[in-house]
Amino acid sequence: MVLDQLGGWRGMVDASLPTIAFIVANGIGGLTVGIWAAVVSAVAVFVLRLVRRESIQQAISGLFGVAIAVFLAARSGEPRDFFVIGIIRNLAIGVVVLGSLLVRRPLVGVVAEFLAPSHLGSMAGHTLPSFRGRSRRGSEPVATEPGTVQPDPGSRGDDARPADPGPRRPWREDPRMLRAYGWLTVLWGGVFLVRGIVQYVLYRLDEVGLLGTSSVVLGLPVTAVQLGITLWVVARLHRHRAEEQPPA
Numbered sequence: 001m002v003l004d005q006l007g008g009w010r011g012m013v014d015a016s017l018p019t020i021a022f023i024v025a026n027g028i029g030g031l032t033v034g035i036w037a038a039v040v041s042a043v044a045v046f047v048l049r050l051v052r053r054e055s056i057q058q059a060i061s062g063l064f065g066v067a068i069a070v071f072l073a074a075r076s077g078e079p080r081d082f083f084v085i086g087i088i089r090n091l092a093i094g095v096v097v098l099g100s101l102l103v104r105r106p107l108v109g110v111v112a113e114f115l116a117p118s119h120l121g122s123m124a125g126h127t128l129p130s131f132r133g134r135s136r137r138g139s140e141p142v143a144t145e146p147g148t149v150q151p152d153p154g155s156r157g158d159d160a161r162p163a164d165p166g167p168r169r170p171w172r173e174d175p176r177m178l179r180a181y182g183w184l185t186v187l188w189g190g191v192f193l194v195r196g197i198v199q200y201v202l203y204r205l206d207e208v209g210l211l212g213t214s215s216v217v218l219g220l221p222v223t224a225v226q227l228g229i230t231l232w233v234v235a236r237l238h239r240h241r242a243e244e245q246p247p248a
Contacts, residue, residue, distance in 0.1 A: 014049075015058060016220050018042045018066045022082055023212035031079050035070045038082070042066040079208045083215060087199045094192030101185055104172065108188055109181030112234050113171055118241040177237050184230055191222060 021041040026034030046059040065085060073082040100107040171177045195218045202211040 013220065014045045015062050016216060017045060018062065019086075019212065019215055019219070022069075023209075023216070026079050026082075026212075027209065031073060031077065034079060034082070035074055038066050038070055078206075080203050080206055080211060083199060083203060083211050086215060087196050087203060090192045090196030090199065094189050094196060097185055097189030097192060101182060101189075104178070106178070106181040106185035108184040108230065109171065109177070112181070112230070116234065116238075118171060118177070118234075118238045171241075174241070176240060180233055180237055184233060187229070188226060191218075191226060194218075195222075 018038040018041045022034045022038040025037030042059075042063050046056060046063055049056045049059045068085050069082045072084050073079060075081075097107045100110070171181075195214075198214055198218065199211060202214060
């Protein structure tokens, strides 16, 4: 499942915990307390995944990101610098995602078709009558006399094997799929850019509280909505591909 490949809902929540811990602790005890709270929460997530023998890929990337964030904040002495790496990441991802539209390679489509190819989903409901027919014919006893040649069943018109279906055209040559993936790419790239711009403005205004709040509000809740929309659209696209597949 695509969601599982992205770490699942729990992976998304775990990625938000260090930021939430920093926001709360910084507001209560200052920058040093906030830094330690972020570090402890990131390490706790990593250890918990190890104990439960779960995937630690997201936890490792989270540790790396928190390490950079606390380093920047500790070096400058400014709590707002904890969010610098996130601002840069959001702006960079937004530019890359939207830029993929210029080369007719909508990035959401590339990722979705890599994780859950639509042609596999459509072909799953089809059978292979040629194999089934061969197995049946091979299991039937045939009486032969020495020196006789058995006729080829495939040469008879009533038992002729049906023609194989033609090759599936790439999803980028399907106007409906290309258009849908294009709009999904605009959605994801636009949200990343909006998130980065909003946080950059708050960073310049040195509004640490609002900066942290926007990081959380524009993070997991918005991502959950985006992901729900994306999975719904991708499921419809897969059905579209399955319906247009010619019967075998």
